[in-house]
Amino acid sequence: MSFPSRYLRIPALAFSAFLAAIAFLLAPLVASAQAYVGNPKLIVIVVIDQFRGDYLNRDAAEFKGRGFNLFMKEGAWFTDCYYDYANTKTAPGHSTIGTGAYTDGHGIESNEWWDPARSYDHQVSSVEDERYELVDLPHDSIPANQPGAPSTAPKFVIGASPLNLRATTLGDELRLATQGRARVYGVSLKDRAAILPAGQAANGAFWIDPISGQFTTSTYYMQHLPDWAKTFNASGRIQQAERDANVDTATTEFYELVGRTPAANSYELDFTKALIEGEHLGQHGVTDLVVVSLSANDIQGHQFGPDSEFEEQMIVSLDHDLDNFFTWLDGSIGLKNVWLALTADHGIAPIPGDAAKLGVHGAVVNMDKVYDKLNAELNKRFSKAGEKQTYLLPNPDLPYVYLDQRAFKKAGVDEKTAEEAVAALLPEAVASQDSNPLPFIKDNPPTIVQPSGHRLDPGPRIQYVYTRLQLAGGQLPPSEWGTLLAHSYADHGNWFVMMILDAYQMAGVSPLAGTNHFTPWNYDRHVPLAFYGTPFKPGEYHQLVQPVDIAVTFASLAGVNRPSAAVGHVLVEALKPGINGEQ
Numbered sequence: 001m002s003f004p005s006r007y008l009r010i011p012a013l014a015f016s017a018f019l020a021a022i023a024f025l026l027a028p029l030v031a032s033a034q035a036y037v038g039n040p041k042l043i044v045i046v047v048i049d050q051f052r053g054d055y056l057n058r059d060a061a062e063f064k065g066r067g068f069n070l071f072m073k074e075g076a077w078f079t080d081c082y083y084d085y086a087n088t089k090t091a092p093g094h095s096t097i098g099t100g101a102y103t104d105g106h107g108i109e110s111n112e113w114w115d116p117a118r119s120y121d122h123q124v125s126s127v128e129d130e131r132y133e134l135v136d137l138p139h140d141s142i143p144a145n146q147p148g149a150p151s152t153a154p155k156f157v158i159g160a161s162p163l164n165l166r167a168t169t170l171g172d173e174l175r176l177a178t179q180g181r182a183r184v185y186g187v188s189l190k191d192r193a194a195i196l197p198a199g200q201a202a203n204g205a206f207w208i209d210p211i212s213g214q215f216t217t218s219t220y221y222m223q224h225l226p227d228w229a230k231t232f233n234a235s236g237r238i239q240q241a242e243r244d245a246n247v248d249t250a251t252t253e254f255y256e257l258v259g260r261t262p263a264a265n266s267y268e269l270d271f272t273k274a275l276i277e278g279e280h281l282g283q284h285g286v287t288d289l290v291v292v293s294l295s296a297n298d299i300q301g302h303q304f305g306p307d308s309e310f311e312e313q314m315i316v317s318l319d320h321d322l323d324n325f326f327t328w329l330d331g332s333i334g335l336k337n338v339w340l341a342l343t344a345d346h347g348i349a350p351i352p353g354d355a356a357k358l359g360v361h362g363a364v365v366n367m368d369k370v371y372d373k374l375n376a377e378l379n380k381r382f383s384k385a386g387e388k389q390t391y392l393l394p395n396p397d398l399p400y401v402y403l404d405q406r407a408f409k410k411a412g413v414d415e416k417t418a419e420e421a422v423a424a425l426l427p428e429a430v431a432s433q434d435s436n437p438l439p440f441i442k443d444n445p446p447t448i449v450q451p452s453g454h455r456l457d458p459g460p461r462i463q464y465v466y467t468r469l470q471l472a473g474g475q476l477p478p479s480e481w482g483t484l485l486a487h488s489y490a491d492h493g494n495w496f497v498m499m500i501l502d503a504y505q506m507a508g509v510s511p512l513a514g515t516n517h518f519t520p521w522n523y524d525r526h527v528p529l530a531f532y533g534t535p536f537k538p539g540e541y542h543q544l545v546q547p548v549d550i551a552v553t554f555a556s557l558a559g560v561n562r563p564s565a566a567v568g569h570v571l572v573e574a575l576k577p578g579i580n581g582e583q
């Protein structure tokens with residue numbers, strides 16, 4: 001932004017008076033920045049990717065030291081924290097934690113979506129931004145579209161930024177309140193989970209190159225990694241993580257193979273220590289902020305489900321790593337100078353076969369078959385004789401089914417007619433899979449059997465369908481359910497239908513292995529919420545709270561504005577009396 005030209009024509013004398021006036025005007029601003037006394041020195045929000053709210057209770061007997069126990073025994077632990085929207089995915093969840101808003105406030109509806117203004121070749125990710133590049137990648141990981149790429153360049157990768165985030169975060173508000181003196185960072189294995197909770201004005205967000213495991217960032221933040229990050233990448237810590245995970249140190253699949261093991265959590269937390277040390281966080285006389293999102297649990301959880309022994313091992317191991325990290329924080333900055341929060345971006349469903357085995361209506365829907373059926377019906381209804389069109393955009397990212405508006409427009413069909421047609425056809429297209437009942441594993445050694453004893457219809461079933469126009473126009477029931485749906489909507493220029501399967505049903509997995517999260521049902525919305533720090537009254541709290549309460553509670557305690565679109569409540573029930581907990 002430049003000054004309008006009239007300011008440049010001010011005569012010299014008047015100009016010095018102008019400068020004096022500016023200095024006068026700035027004086028109270030500087031003073032007000034100093035009024036933020038830097039209590040605490042550092043806020044750390046720990047996000048566990050895919051961690052259901054009941055896990056802490058389930059595995060409590062195994063926790064040692066001051067890992068999870070720091071929150072559960074010395075902090076304020078909320079057992080009933082539920083997201084109040086249907087978009088239970090990584091990108092919207094992390095955006096909600098940072099902004100204290102839901103999708104209708106922060107604009108992030110999923111991990112990726114079809115954006116007709118940007119591309120019909122692929123779904124754009126929530127953070128991809130073609131104006132930026134990834135920074136300091138190892139040679140073998142430089143993608144084909146960046147300078148210096150090897151001839152065997154792996155794939156087309158572009159930079160990332162919070163371009164789709166339409167609200168400020170707690171970190172942004174700390175930066176604004178201190179005229180940039182507060183320093184704000186995000187860390188994760190995943191780009192979206194590092195970028196979105198940190199915000200637009202963050203000093204940096206770091207995530208890994210999935211091939212090598214090296215930490216990288218985007219030119220949105222900086223042209224090169226800071227020296228401490230380069231040192232970390234070159235320190236042999238990657239190879240140590242590979243050895244800890246029993247993975248070949250020559251692997252080119254760090255994200256997949258190491259990322260799904262407990263070794264990835266200690267790897268990320270060690271990087272976070274290097275960040276706090278390297279950027280001298282907690283030593284600026286203002287409140288700095290780090291959001292660290294631990295991805296390993298999600299990567300392994302999708303494969304093995306919430307009830308596997310791997311999940312238990314991951315949690316017990318993470319408890320140990322958190323104990324180590326908090327002990328380190330105590331020794332470096334002092335826990336009395338730090339406020340901590342623990343939460344997750346979403347929960348998870350059990351593997352559908354496990355749910356079906358117990359008699360719950362678990363089922364798997366094959367979306368390829370659903371799409372074939374829908375396209376056939378839509379062609380019958382809308383295409384000219386002999387003409388065949390593809391009316392749906394590929395790779396549905398449930399709960400959304402995206403329509404190809406080019407095909408409908410070509411057939412002279414408007415959005416309302418198109419979405420209503422798809423919405424009307426979907427229940428039948430899904431239910432017609434009844435003939436393919438869900439098998440499940442029985443006993444050990446496993447035998448695959450048909451659930452002949454299943455007391456319910458074994459097929460998948462749609463519970464609700466909403467068109468984009470219904471969601472955009474607020475044509476929703478005047479109930480808590482209607483509020484939840486309203487919180488789930490953002491406009492990205494696409495046409496879509498929201499499809500909600502019965503609970504414990506899903507697409508994109510085998511009935512026997514693998515699970516997912518994407519629904520408005522409670523198991524996907526239930527996450528832990530706990531705080532530790534001087535303002536908080538230790539205890540176990542059972543009232544219903546939401547992840548949107550984190551950013552506003554911290555904003556209130558730090559004495560800064562709540563983020564621009566925040567809708568949460570300050571959790572006053574867990575606060576000690578007096579300013580910042582001083583009695």
Ligand SMILES: [Zn+2]
Nearest residue numbers: 050090298302
């Ligand atoms: Zn996930």
